[in-house]
Amino acid sequence: MDFNLSEEQLMLRDGVERYIRDDYGFEQRRHQATTGEGFNREHWQTFAELGWLALTLPEDVGGLDCSFVEASVVLESFGRGMVLEPFISSVMLCSRIVDRSGSEYHRQALLPALIEGRLLLALADSECDTRFTLGCIEETLARRTGDGYQLNGLKTMVFDAPSADKLLVTARLDDHPHPAIFVVDRTAPGVEVIEYALVDGTRAADVRFSKVNLPATALLIEPSQSQPILEEASDRAALAVVAQSLGVMHGVMDMTAEYIKTRSQFGQPIGKFQALQHRMAEMFVEAQHARSILYRGMAYLDKPAEERARAISAAKAATGKAGRFVCAQGVQLHGGIGMTEEYPVGHYFRFMTLLEKRFGDTDFHLARFAKGY
CATH class of the missing domain: 2.40.110.10 (Butyryl-CoA Dehydrogenase, subunit A, domain 2)
Incomplete structure (x- = not known):
C-alpha cells in the first residue's frame, strides 16, 4: 500500500484545510453548536458544491467514485476543524446502505439529492x-x-x-x-x-x-439481505470516525505545541522544559500509531467480513485510547485555560469523547477483536 498521497489527494487536502481555516472559525462553530440544528446548512451546501458529498458514490448517481482514502483526507481535516455537519451519518453511512441496497428506485431518488445537498439521511x-x-x-x-x-x-x-x-x-x-x-x-x-x-x-x-x-x-x-449491508456500512463509518479522530489529535497537538512555545514560566517558555517535551513526544507517537492503524483498516475494507471486522475493531479501539490520551494531555498542558468554554482545546476533548462512542466504543471493539481469535 502506498502511504503517500497523490497530487490530486494533496490538492483535496489543501482545499479542505483552507476552507476550514478561512470559513469555519472556532467562534462561528461554537455559536452554531448552541443554536438551531447544531450545524450550518450553508456550510453543507458548500460541501455539496465542492463535491465532497459525492466523493465515495458511483458515477451513475452523480458521484465521483473515489476511494475511501479521499474520504479519509476530508474527514481528517474535518476533525481538525471539529466540523458539526452530519457528514458521517449521511455520506459515509446512509448513502452506502442505499447504494448497496440493490434498489434502483431508491438509489436514483435519494443519492443525487444527497449529493446536491438537498437531502439529509440518518x-x-x-x-x-x-x-x-x-x-x-x-x-x-x-x-x-x-x-x-x-x-x-x-x-x-x-x-x-x-x-x-x-x-x-x-x-x-x-x-x-x-x-x-x-x-x-x-x-x-x-x-x-x-x-x-x-x-x-x-x-x-x-x-x-x-x-x-x-x-x-x-x-x-429485505430482511434476508440486510445484515451484511448494515455490517459493512457500519464498519466503514467506524473507520471514518477513526480518520476524523486523527484530525482531532493533530488539531490538539498543533494548538498545544504553539501554546507551550509562548507560555512562559521561570523566565522561559514552558516548551523548553524536558518533561513537557516528553509529553509532546508521547502525544505524537500515539497519533502516529492511530494513523498507521487507520491505513491498515483501509487496506482491509475489501477483505472478507471477519478479517475486515477485526482490522476495523483494532483501529477503532486503538484510536479511542490514543485520542483520549492526546486530548487529555492537551487540556492538562494548557492548565486552567484548557477548561474554559472560550478556548478550543476543551471542545476538542468533548468532540473526541463523542467520536470514541460512535459505532461502538473502545470496550466493544476490543471485545469484537478478541472474539475473532
Missing part, C-alpha cells in the same frame, strides 16, 4: 437505552398491510435525526432473525422525534413510531 437502528440499561427497551416491528407496511416501535440515540429529511429504519418483519430496512420521512404522521444536544454540540434523538403507515416502495432492503 440511520435509526439502536433499540438499547444505553443511558440506564443494557437491553432492548422496545423492539421496532413492521407488519404487512394491504398496500404497504405499518411501523411501530422506538429507536434510541439516533445521531443527526433532528435534521434528517428521511430516516433509514431497521424493523423486524415476518419474524425474520434479521431486520428489514425502510425509508421513512422524518415528518410522517406517527413519527415523533425527541431531540437533544450531545456533549460536543451535535444533535441526536429518540424516535418513536406509532402506527406509521408506509407504502410498499418504502422497503429498502
Whole structure:
C-alpha cells in the first residue's frame, strides 16, 4: 500500500484545510453548536458544491467514485476543524446502505439529492437505552398491510435525526432473525422525534413510531439481505470516525505545541522544559500509531467480513485510547485555560469523547477483536 498521497489527494487536502481555516472559525462553530440544528446548512451546501458529498458514490448517481482514502483526507481535516455537519451519518453511512441496497428506485431518488445537498439521511437502528440499561427497551416491528407496511416501535440515540429529511429504519418483519430496512420521512404522521444536544454540540434523538403507515416502495432492503449491508456500512463509518479522530489529535497537538512555545514560566517558555517535551513526544507517537492503524483498516475494507471486522475493531479501539490520551494531555498542558468554554482545546476533548462512542466504543471493539481469535 502506498502511504503517500497523490497530487490530486494533496490538492483535496489543501482545499479542505483552507476552507476550514478561512470559513469555519472556532467562534462561528461554537455559536452554531448552541443554536438551531447544531450545524450550518450553508456550510453543507458548500460541501455539496465542492463535491465532497459525492466523493465515495458511483458515477451513475452523480458521484465521483473515489476511494475511501479521499474520504479519509476530508474527514481528517474535518476533525481538525471539529466540523458539526452530519457528514458521517449521511455520506459515509446512509448513502452506502442505499447504494448497496440493490434498489434502483431508491438509489436514483435519494443519492443525487444527497449529493446536491438537498437531502439529509440518518440511520435509526439502536433499540438499547444505553443511558440506564443494557437491553432492548422496545423492539421496532413492521407488519404487512394491504398496500404497504405499518411501523411501530422506538429507536434510541439516533445521531443527526433532528435534521434528517428521511430516516433509514431497521424493523423486524415476518419474524425474520434479521431486520428489514425502510425509508421513512422524518415528518410522517406517527413519527415523533425527541431531540437533544450531545456533549460536543451535535444533535441526536429518540424516535418513536406509532402506527406509521408506509407504502410498499418504502422497503429498502429485505430482511434476508440486510445484515451484511448494515455490517459493512457500519464498519466503514467506524473507520471514518477513526480518520476524523486523527484530525482531532493533530488539531490538539498543533494548538498545544504553539501554546507551550509562548507560555512562559521561570523566565522561559514552558516548551523548553524536558518533561513537557516528553509529553509532546508521547502525544505524537500515539497519533502516529492511530494513523498507521487507520491505513491498515483501509487496506482491509475489501477483505472478507471477519478479517475486515477485526482490522476495523483494532483501529477503532486503538484510536479511542490514543485520542483520549492526546486530548487529555492537551487540556492538562494548557492548565486552567484548557477548561474554559472560550478556548478550543476543551471542545476538542468533548468532540473526541463523542467520536470514541460512535459505532461502538473502545470496550466493544476490543471485545469484537478478541472474539475473532
